[in-house]
Amino acid sequence: MNSTACVLFDTPQQARHWLQQQHHNNRSIGFVPTMGALHDGHLSLVKQARKDNEIVCVSIFVNPLQFNNPDDLDKYPRDFDLDVKMLETVGCDMVFTGTLETFFPEIHDLSKIPLEDPGAFAQGLEGEFRPGHFDGVKTIVKRLFETVGNCKAYFGTKDFQQTLVIKSLAQEMGYPEIIVCPTQREVNGLAMSSRNQLLTAEQKQIAGKIFQALTKARAAWQQGQRDASRLKHLMLEELDHPAVDVEYVELRDPQAWHSQSQASLLKNPPQALIAASIGGVRLIDNAFLGEEFS
Numbered sequence: 001m002n003s004t005a006c007v008l009f010d011t012p013q014q015a016r017h018w019l020q021q022q023h024h025n026n027r028s029i030g031f032v033p034t035m036g037a038l039h040d041g042h043l044s045l046v047k048q049a050r051k052d053n054e055i056v057c058v059s060i061f062v063n064p065l066q067f068n069n070p071d072d073l074d075k076y077p078r079d080f081d082l083d084v085k086m087l088e089t090v091g092c093d094m095v096f097t098g099t100l101e102t103f104f105p106e107i108h109d110l111s112k113i114p115l116e117d118p119g120a121f122a123q124g125l126e127g128e129f130r131p132g133h134f135d136g137v138k139t140i141v142k143r144l145f146e147t148v149g150n151c152k153a154y155f156g157t158k159d160f161q162q163t164l165v166i167k168s169l170a171q172e173m174g175y176p177e178i179i180v181c182p183t184q185r186e187v188n189g190l191a192m193s194s195r196n197q198l199l200t201a202e203q204k205q206i207a208g209k210i211f212q213a214l215t216k217a218r219a220a221w222q223q224g225q226r227d228a229s230r231l232k233h234l235m236l237e238e239l240d241h242p243a244v245d246v247e248y249v250e251l252r253d254p255q256a257w258h259s260q261s262q263a264s265l266l267k268n269p270p271q272a273l274i275a276a277s278i279g280g281v282r283l284i285d286n287a288f289l290g291e292e293f294s
């Protein structure tokens with residue numbers, strides 16, 4: 001595939017200046033925030049942004065504010081040069097990065113960055129198992145949106161709860177427009193993730209059970225199973241393997257975000273959400289049981 005060099009900025013201030021020129025020239029802007037270690041899932045968001053906009057920009061920043069576990073932050077894979085090469089193959093125009101110092105230049109003591117309250121959608125699941133995670137996500141994403149200005153911003157369904165937190169942030173800010181894109185998967189159904197690099201080939205095979213669990217629940221729903229505890233049980237059964245450490249298996253209303261696991265008989269199709277660790281690598285995935293995978 002042909003690739004064109006993209007413009008690189010290593011501070012949000014430089015990126016903002018460049019983006020202001022694009023706004024001034026009335027160019028439509030598509031923005032994809034990432035933490036790097038890019039894969040085809042990220043690239044699918046960039047390709048969608050490329051179709052919809054005149055200018056596409058991507059941020060790469062492993063945000064320390066959203067890691068509640070320092071070991072997870074240390075282990076998080078990073079390869080900026082390779083990321084840029086991949087982005088150039090899909091027509092990205094600009095990539096920017098930064099540091100906590102440059103994202104929050106007004107804060108002198110970085111341990112005192114005021115964190116955003118992530119709101120009701122942060123309750124439970126990721127919010128419960130990764131305390132403070134969404135506070136950190138919302139704080140950096142707000143700063144990223146302020147840097148890019150009005151645009152279309154692209155996020156993956158894979159991080160379903162995150163999309164709810166981000167949509168409510170965009171509503172508070174009055175911009176940008178949030179576009180949620182389908183989950184890209186490996187051949188065995190495993191949701192692509194930067195963390196998959198940390199799995200052995202055997203662990204990747206086992207991790208396919210997460211997708212199998214969601215597939216079973218969806219098939220059961222589509223065959224008329226409405227009993228929440230039965231649907232959960234089916235998923236837990238599929239995940240029952242010595243190498244799989246389940247954190248949660250949950251059914252939620254995808255809009256209202258109420259837990260539906262307690263309801264005996266469900267009326268509306270729920271979102272099924274799973275978090276599990278394999279070999280110490282934490283993986284998440286989800287599916288709407290009412291339709292095909294997205």
Ligand code: AMP
Nearest residue numbers: 034035036041155156158159183184192
């Ligand atoms: P991350 O770099 O993990 O913060 O992800 C950046 C964006 O890519 C987020 O909006 C993710 O939801 C999205 N993303 C991550 N994995 C996938 C995937 N397998 N398919 C589609 N989008 C994804």
